[in-house]
Amino acid sequence: SRETTYRVQASPLEGGGVLVVFEDITDMETAGQMRRDFVANVSHELRTPLTALIGFIETLKGAARDDAAARARFLDIMEREAMRMNRLVADLLSLSRVEAAERVRPTETVDVTALVKAAIAALRPIAADQGATLEFRGEDTPIEILADPDQITQVMHNLIENALKYGAPGEKVTIAITREARDVSLRGPAVRIDVIDRGDGIDPIHIPRLTERFYRIDDHRSREKGGTGLGLAIVKHIVNRHRGRFRIESERGVGSRFSISLPER
Ligand code: ADP
Numbered sequence: 001s002r003e004t005t006y007r008v009q010a011s012p013l014e015g016g017g018v019l020v021v022f023e024d025i026t027d028m029e030t031a032g033q034m035r036r037d038f039v040a041n042v043s044h045e046l047r048t049p050l051t052a053l054i055g056f057i058e059t060l061k062g063a064a065r066d067d068a069a070a071r072a073r074f075l076d077i078m079e080r081e082a083m084r085m086n087r088l089v090a091d092l093l094s095l096s097r098v099e100a101a102e103r104v105r106p107t108e109t110v111d112v113t114a115l116v117k118a119a120i121a122a123l124r125p126i127a128a129d130q131g132a133t134l135e136f137r138g139e140d141t142p143i144e145i146l147a148d149p150d151q152i153t154q155v156m157h158n159l160i161e162n163a164l165k166y167g168a169p170g171e172k173v174t175i176a177i178t179r180e181a182r183d184v185s186l187r188g189p190a191v192r193i194d195v196i197d198r199g200d201g202i203d204p205i206h207i208p209r210l211t212e213r214f215y216r217i218d219d220h221r222s223r224e225k226g227g228t229g230l231g232l233a234i235v236k237h238i239v240n241r242h243r244g245r246f247r248i249e250s251e252r253g254v255g256s257r258f259s260i261s262l263p264e265r
Contacts, residue, residue, distance in 0.1 A: 003026070004024060004026050005024070005025050005026045005029045006022045006023060006024060006025065007022075007023045007025045008020065008021070008022055008023075009021045009023070038213060041213065041214045042092065045088055045214065045228075045229070046085060046088065049081040049082070049084045049085045050085070052077070052078075052081045053078055053081050053082065056074045056077060056078050056081075057078075059074060060074055060075075083226075084226065084228075087226065087228050088228045088230075091228045091230040091231070091234065092230070094154065094230075094234050095213070095230055095233060095234050095237065098151065098234060098237040098238055098241060099237055101241065102237060102240060102241045103241075104241070105146070105241075105243075106146050106147045106148040106151070106241065106242060107146060108146065108147060108148065108149060109144050109145075109146060110144065110145055110146070110147040110149045110152065111142040111143065111144055112143045112144070112145055112147075112152070112177065112191050112193070112262070113138065113139070113140065113141065113142055113143050113177060114142065115149055115152055115153060115156070116136070116138075116156060116175060116177055116193060117136060118153070119153055119156035119157060119160065119175075120134045120136055120156075120160070120175055122157075123157065123160050123161070123164075126161070126164065127160075127164055127173065130164060130169060130170065131169065131170035132164055132167070132169070132170055132171055132172065132173060133172045133173070134160065134172075134173050134175060135172050135173065135174045135175070136175055136176075137174055137175065137176040137177070138176055138177035138178065139177070143177065143179060143191050143264070144264075145191060145262050145263070145264055145265075146265075147242060147262065148238075148241070148242075151238045151241070151242075152238070152242070152262075154234065154238065155234075155235050155238050155239065155260060156175075156193070156195075158231040158232065158234060158235050159195040159235065159258045159260075160173060160175065160195055161231070162195075162197075162231060162232070162258070163195050163196070163197035163199070163256075163258075164197075165225040165227065166197065166199050166200075166221075166225075166256075167197030167198060167199035167255065167256075168197070168198050168199050168200070168255075171197070171198045171199070172198065173195065173196065173197050173198075174194070174195075174196040175193065175194070175195055175196075176193070176194040176196065177191060177192070177193055178191070178192045178194070179191055179192075179264075180192055180261070183245070183261050183263075185245055185261075186243070186244070186245060186261060186263050188263055188264070188265065189263070189264040189265060190244075190261045190262060190263050190264055191261070191262055191264055192259055192260070192261045192262075193259065193260050193261075193262075194257055194258070194259045195257070195258045195259075196255065196256070196257045197255045197256055198254070198255040199255050199256060200252065200253065200255075201250045201251050201252040201253055201254055201255055201256055202217065202248070202250040202252075202256055203217075203252065204250070207248050207250065210232050210248060211232045211233055211235070211236040211246070212233065213229065213230055213233045214229040214230070215229065216229050235258075235260070239260050239262075242262050242263070243262075243263055244260055244261055244262040244263065245260065245261040246258075246259070246260050247259045247260075247261075
């Protein structure tokens with residue numbers, strides 16, 4: 001039940017009469033609107049830390065000039081805000097790079113098992129900081145697919161970091177690799193990677209929207225945890241580029257499972 005927008009053009013015909021052409025421009029309108037929304041969102045996201053930075057610089061030049069304790073505290077906040085802007089710009093760049101290459105099939109032969117294990121090893125210290133553990137579940141045999149290793153690594157980082165951010169504090173996060181002889185929607189052999197947390201779970205009404213840019217269930221929590229709101233949008237585009245499938249399942253009070261399936265050939 002969506003509305004249709006028409007562009008109407010009328011031109012006089014030689015023998016009298018008028019030719020009226022209705023052109024359905026609904027998609028163009030939607031694309032234009034989405035671009036405008038995106039630019040407005042990005043501007044807002046960048047302006048928030050910038051406003052804070054400008055405010056603190058003013059204070060440091062004025063009232064707090066001779067207050068060493070306040071200076072140290074303000075510099076900490078300024079560092080955090082600058083780092084937030086840095087992450088946002090990095091995520092925006094990733095997103096635009098992934099989108100630009102979305103039609104170019106990855107060509108590198110990659111061992112998914114090794115890649116996933118490397119991602120887990122890289123994130124163990126962050127998990128340990130929060131008292132959480134990362135558990136690998138799967139066989140130790142190599143599984144080769146055609147992929148862009150940096151992008152699949154980024155997918156793993158985004159999903160595991162989310163599981164740590166939104167999962168129950170101090171809990172276990174499981175990363176499982178399963179080979180599927182035939183994935184129904186990919187119509188062939190596939191490798192599935194699940195990232196499973198034991199957090200609060202996600203209300204079903206949010207699930208379809210989680211991969212939208214800047215969509216957050218709890219704005220405050222995401223920002224507090226240093227989120228940019230772009231992580232799952234990036235995941236979705238990378239999985240699309242690999243002709244894969246991305247699924248989110250969740251149960252309130254039990255936890256969530258973020259799965260990607262990638263074609264093996
Ligand atoms: P963010 O930077 O806010 O984490 P993402 O695109 O990675 O952005 O995720 C979007 C939103 O999806 C998050 O703000 C959070 O509300 C929700 N979300 C993501 N992963 C999980 C998870 N494992 N459990 C519960 N909610 C999650």
